[in-house]
Amino acid sequence: MAEAxxxxxxxxxxxxxxxxxxxxxxxxxxxxxxxxxxxYTECFGMKLLRKxxxxxxxxxxxxxxxxxxxxxxxxxxxxxxxxxxxDIGTGFGHFAIATPDVYKLVEDIRAxxxxxxxxxxxxxGGQSVIAFVKDPDGYVFELIQRGPTPEPLCQVMLxxxxxxxxxxxxxxxxxxxxxKKVDRPEYKYTLAMxxxxxxxxxxxxxxxxxxxxxxxxxxxxxxxxxxxxxxxYKSAEVVNLVTQELGGKITRQPGPIPGLNTKITSFLxxxxxxxxxxxxxxxxxxxxxx
Numbered sequence: 001m002a003e004a005x006x007x008x009x010x011x012x013x014x015x016x017x018x019x020x021x022x023x024x025x026x027x028x029x030x031x032x033x034x035x036x037x038x039x040y041t042e043c044f045g046m047k048l049l050r051k052x053x054x055x056x057x058x059x060x061x062x063x064x065x066x067x068x069x070x071x072x073x074x075x076x077x078x079x080x081x082x083x084x085x086x087d088i089g090t091g092f093g094h095f096a097i098a099t100p101d102v103y104k105l106v107e108d109i110r111a112x113x114x115x116x117x118x119x120x121x122x123x124x125g126g127q128s129v130i131a132f133v134k135d136p137d138g139y140v141f142e143l144i145q146r147g148p149t150p151e152p153l154c155q156v157m158l159x160x161x162x163x164x165x166x167x168x169x170x171x172x173x174x175x176x177x178x179x180k181k182v183d184r185p186e187y188k189y190t191l192a193m194x195x196x197x198x199x200x201x202x203x204x205x206x207x208x209x210x211x212x213x214x215x216x217x218x219x220x221x222x223x224x225x226x227x228x229x230x231x232x233y234k235s236a237e238v239v240n241l242v243t244q245e246l247g248g249k250i251t252r253q254p255g256p257i258p259g260l261n262t263k264i265t266s267f268l269x270x271x272x273x274x275x276x277x278x279x280x281x282x283x284x285x286x287x288x289x290x
Contacts, residue, residue: 012238016175020230021196023073023203024278025063026095026156027223029086030137033060033079039136040064040075043109044097046153049074058082066152069287073153073203078223088138089219091271093157093208095139098146098200105143106131120145137221149200155193156225157206160271161214163190165246166207169269170194173242174227179204188212216271224266224274228283235277236265246270262286 030036033051040046041064049069051062058081065074075095099105102120110116117140120131129145142155160166170176176194183190188211195204205225229235236254243249247270254265254277263279 009241012234012241013172015231015234015238016173019175019235020228020280021175022228023195024069024226024228024283025065025074025076026225027076027078027276028139029078029080029083029221029223031079031084031086032136033062033077035136036077037062037064039112039114043112043114043133044105044141046075067150070284071150073151075153076226086137086221087217087219088221089217091159091216091218091273092222093140093159093206094132094142094155095153096142096144096155096157096206098144098149098152098154100145100147102129102131102143102145106133109133139221146200151202154199154203155206156203157191157208158271158273159213159216160207160209160269160273161216162270163192163207163209165270166209167192167194169242169246169248170205170207172246173239173248173267173269174275176205218272224276226276226278228280229277230280232263232265232277232279236267239265239267239277243267248272252276256282260286 037048041048046064046066049063049065053060060079062077063069063074065072106116106120115134117134118132120129122129131143133141135141167178176196178192179195179199180193189208191206191208193199193204193206195202232254236250240250248268250267252266254263256263262282264276266274266276268274
């Protein structure tokens with residue numbers, strides 16, 4: 001009986017690898033939507049893709065990125081009426097933007113009043129040229145020098161308490177693969193990049209484990225990542241199976257959002273980071289409706 005039970009589970013766990021998945025957007029909260037839009041468009045060179053106001057629910061949001069939402073990963077900024085600041089917490093790390101010339105981008109950002117927290121230059125012991133800047137709400141952006149890429153918005157970095165557990169979770173629940181793993185004992189951390197293609201081709205989730213630190217505060221600023229799927233119901237079944245072994249939980253059962261009809265499901269990973277899976281077809285319909 002146990003073997004019969006194991007066979008469908010094994011088949012189910014193969015599904016995320018066959019599914020058509022990509023990073024759609026990352027959602028977080030800001031204290032002044034127009035101020036952030038101005039900063040991202042002028043300093044980072046992002047485009048405002050769409051903006052909507054939902055007065056009955058007392059919030060507005062804006063989508064910005066380096067290309068169309070049909071093909072690119074973008075940011076979804078949320079402004080809640082009357083809330084001017086948020087706690088970013090200790091668990092959120094940074095976003096990253098790839099650019100052909102980090103030095104020039106930093107100059108532009110500084111000229112427009114941006115805060116540079118690490119001057120551009122090579123990584124210690126490595127070849128990459130990077131810099132770090134802060135946006136008006138205090139979110140950190142790593143700027144990475146890289147040749148032309150289809151996906152300039154290339155990383156979301158989150159801190160986790162058990163890297164092996166997290167890797168297993170994202171591999172099994174979301175069908176991601178490890179594209180790079182680096183241990184830096186001299187700085188007491190290990191990181192893993194996970195995604196659906198190579199690091200220079202697409203967006204990756206960068207998970208960092210700091211030696212001996214198993215818990216972080218989440219704050220109320222960073223919200224979630226949205227990922228496309230061809231079947232939210234089957235995807236939720238997989239997540240349900242994986243959370244039983246590794247932790248985490250489904251926070252929204254699969255189904256259409258009232259009024260919008262886009263099918264989604266959402267869940268927390270073992271560290272409490274949230275992911276929303278969105279039906280690919282419904283997502284495109286929603287974009288074309290607006």
